[in-house]
Amino acid sequence: MLEGTILKDALLGSKNLFFHDALKERPHPILRSGLHATAAVNIRRFFEETDYVKAAAKTIKKMLNRHKTLQMRSQYYTFVGSGSSSVTISYEVAKLYGGRHVFTDKGPDGTQICRSDFRDGERILLVEDVETRGTSSKETIAAILQKNPNVEIKKSIACVVAWHDPLELLPEYEVLPLLDLSGHMNTMEEGECTLCKLGSKAIPLKEPGNWAKFIKDY
Numbered sequence: 745m746l747e748g749t750i751l752k753d754a755l756l757g758s759k760n761l762f763f764h765d766a767l768k769e770r771p772h773p774i775l776r777s778g779l780h781a782t783a784a785v786n787i788r789r790f791f792e793e794t795d796y797v798k799a800a801a802k803t804i805k806k807m808l809n810r811h812k813t814l815q816m817r818s819q820y821y822t823f824v825g826s827g828s829s830s831v832t833i834s835y836e837v838a839k840l841y842g843g844r845h846v847f848t849d850k851g852p853d854g855t856q857i858c859r860s861d862f863r864d865g866e867r868i869l870l871v872e873d874v875e876t877r878g879t880s881s882k883e884t885i886a887a888i889l890q891k892n893p894n895v896e897i898k899k900s901i902a903c904v905v906a907w908h909d910p911l912e913l914l915p916e917y918e919v920l921p922l923l924d925l926s927g928h929m930n931t932m933e934e935g936e937c938t939l940c941k942l943g944s945k946a947i948p949l950k951e952p953g954n955w956a957k958f959i960k961d962y
């Protein structure tokens with residue numbers, strides 16, 4: 745099982761979670777939103793170890809089975825993951841339930857598109873790797889509804905880690921994280937960033953090669 749502090753320790757131990765230590769030599773991340781952050785998580789890299797994916801999926805299943813209204817044990821679900829990064833975990837969870845698995849990917853304009861079709865009344869649950877404001881999940885929900893507006897998308901989203909204002913953009917949804925770090929990351933506008941003022945360089949979180957710079961020993 746991989747929940748709470750066990751998951752946090754595994755992420756820290758494998759250097760896939762970092763909290764900025766205020767060393768000016770250490771750069772800090774610029775998020776997709778343009779905000780500067782004091783911490784970051786790299787689930788894609790963490791899940792390169794398939795044992796972690798399996799353990800996380802089992803823990804998500806345990807968490808979902810306890811959920812009061814989802815009734816996972818008696819209802820059939822289709823599991824959907826956003827983009828390329830959530831596919832690993834959404835597929836593994838779908839496999840444990842013996843359910844259908846669908847994923848979205850990025851279209852020409854950079855937003856999520858769905859290439860699969862859905863039946864009327866199909867019961868859908870989103871499973872994501874990292875849930876922040878809900879940008880990708882919101883696009884995925886729109887992409888599913890564009891394929892078939894008569895599906896039943898559950899108002900709960902399971903994820904591995906919740907960060908920084910989880911699901912702010914989807915206020916009617918609840919986030920079900922294995923690890924909730926929402927109070928452990930500060931985000932700042934460029935002009936007000938305390939790490940920039942300290943002399944730390946801001947670099948894009950997702951740019952290849954940057955992760956190694958965040959976790960390096962300085």
Ligand SMILES: [Zn+2]
Binds near residue numbers: 772781939941
């Ligand atoms: Zn900054």
